[in-house]
Amino acid sequence: MTSITIKPVERSDATDLIQANVESRLYHAPWAQPFTDLDGFDAWFSGLGTGTNVSLVARERQSGGIAGVTNLSQIFRHGFQNAYLGFYGMVSCARRGLMTEAVRLTADYAFAELGLHRLEANIQPENAASIALIRRVGFRKEGFSPRYLNIGGVWRDHERWALLADD
16 A cells, blocks of 8 residues: 555645645755745646646645645647646655655556557756656656756746656
8 A cells, every 4th residue: 555645636625725735835946946836836726627638635644744746747648648847845744755645646657547658758957856756756867958947936947757648
């Protein structure tokens, strides 16, 4: 049995997610800047109804506390069957393997439930913890993308990692 559960985010998760993000704000910096208020949640949540984005909340099975969030974005269908994977954990669950479990479950969900063929994760080279996590899950490095994403007003380099359904 796993230590966590994952499920698609619902509006009823807003209060718990906002609180967890506020408590983890320093832990997330500079890698991610998730919402920390209801307006931010609403803006983020409204993007989930398009069919091209799925966000999953990972909760500890025993306590129900939020371990983290995984995002499958820009889901492409037809001959590509690909999505971008993003994830972030909460400081209260750091270094316990819960996000490794969440990313594994998310990959299973992407391949089995959504029928995807490929997941791509783009991670800043200095984010050693996230790179170690995706290595544990079985992603392999495919390349380097200079000034790939604007995070916190800065264009940041990223490494490109991928996992295939048949890996």
